Amino acid sequence: MSSLAMLASITAHAADTMYVAGFGGSVEAAFRDKIIPAFEAKAGIKVVYVPGNSTDTLAKLQAQKGKQEISVAIIDDAPMSVAVDAGLCEKLEEGSNSKNVYPSARRPGGQAIGLGYGATGLVYNTQVFAKNGWAPPTSWKDLEDKRYAGKMVIPPISNGFGLLALIMEARLNGGSENNIDPGFAVMKRIAPGVLSWEPSPGKMAEMLQTGEAAVGVWGNGRVRTLVAQGAPVKFVYPREGALVILSEVCPVKGAPQPQQAQAFIQHLLSPEMQAIFTEATGLGPVNKETKLAPALAADVVYGPDNVARLVKTDTKVINANRAAWTARWNREVER
Incomplete structure (x- = not known):
């Protein structure tokens, strides 16, 4: 009918x-x-x-x-x-x-x-990048760039954006939702350069807007709201793909x-x-x-081009492992 x-x-x-x-x-x-x-x-x-x-x-x-x-x-x-x-x-x-x-x-x-x-990718403060003469980030691998040490903000695993970043790092380094070890290895390398594992959207917005944080992981919708408020920030679809929410x-x-x-x-x-x-x-x-x-x-x-750039995850596997991943994250990454 x-x-x-x-x-x-x-x-x-x-x-x-x-x-x-x-x-x-x-x-x-x-x-x-x-x-x-x-x-x-x-x-x-x-x-x-x-x-x-x-x-x-x-x-x-x-x-x-x-x-x-x-x-x-x-x-x-x-x-x-x-x-x-x-x-x-x-x-x-x-x-x-x-x-x-x-x-x-x-x-x-x-x-x-x-x-x-929705898309989970990278966000950066355009004024901070211009002041330092940095090219805009283009890849998930940019999170390991030593230039951003102490100027990076990423939500924790309890937040969907932080969880998706972990999964993407696993995928890009030979793993997947079913083999999360490579993701944890990368997040542990990134951790010393992270200024804050920030769970609050309001605090995250403030850090990015003021330039306290220069770069991070966030959703395009969150960044869109911040741009509408006049903040000098921009969302990036990494070349390896942005994770879909x-x-x-x-x-x-x-x-x-x-x-x-x-x-x-x-x-x-x-x-x-x-x-x-x-x-x-x-x-x-x-x-x-x-x-x-x-x-x-x-x-x-x-449009079809942007939709094709989205990376889907296996939510059933994520749900089954989330508690164990969270405990491991608290032991190994966010200490």
């Missing part, structure tokens, strides 16, 4: 209320002001948005298993793997918009699908309004709603038909 036919079939249930869980902040505002009203007008159903981070939403789904209240859940890829493995997500029905989603945004099995692309959405298994949930996800994947989601989040659109204004397109993961 097409998404339009699906919408038509559910219009009679105007008194129903459907709960959608997703991120807070500017994302919540975009959903309340633009994304949800457009769906309600077509579907004749009331939609209530439940804000929270991915961990919060996953915990709610786990606690409500068998008596779900949330019908659509928006979660980042690693916790989404936990949700799918726990049987919390229903299989997504293919529709007119999901068929235009890039292959790399599709989850095997089809119980969830990407909603927006994929926000995903799933129809919740056993939840009320299952057909409306399927239709809402197709609505989210439409080119128009993808553009709104990108503007609110800084996450690049997964629907290849989405059109963005040039200024916004230059700021996010957009």
Whole structure:
């Protein structure tokens, strides 16, 4: 059934209320002001948005298993793997918009699908680099450059960006998620030059903005926000690739309004709603038909060339090993 036919079939249930869980902040505002009203007008159903981070939403789904209240859940890829493995997500029905989603945004099995692309790469302070006559960083290997000793900031392994940096270093040095030793070897070499393993996004932004830190590892969305505030920083897609952070959405298994949930996800994947989601989040659109204004397109993961530069990770292996890696990190790297 097409998404339009699906919408038509559910219009009679105007008194129903459907709960959608997703991120807070500017994302919540975009959903309340633009994304949800457009769906309600077509579907004749009331939609209530439940804000929270991915961990919060996953915990709610786990606690409500068998008596779900949330019908659509928006979660980042690693916790989404936990949700799918726990049987919390229903299989997504293919529709007119999901068929235009890039292959790399599709989850095997089809119980969830990407909603927006983020990239983890390098960030640097342009003024500090210009003052020192340094060329901009271009490679993950630049993190080992002795010139940056004491001027480098990287989030810890408890933060997704630090974890992805560890995995990328493993991959570039003969390892992988299944052989993390080479990654730890590189991070131990890097550690003496790290000014701070900074977990706070606010503190990290301050260090990069003031030039206390000259270079680091961060997400393109975080850097985009900092640039908008006037900070002299720039995001770099390393030549070896930037690691993807994929926000995903799933129809919740056993939840009320299952057909409306399927239709809402197709609505989210439409080119128009993808553009709104990108503007609110800084996450690049997964629907290849989405059109963005040039200024916004230059700021996010957009188009087949940029999507092809993203490196996917095995979230199932990461989830299984994260506790052991964290203990090892605390012993060997961040001492």
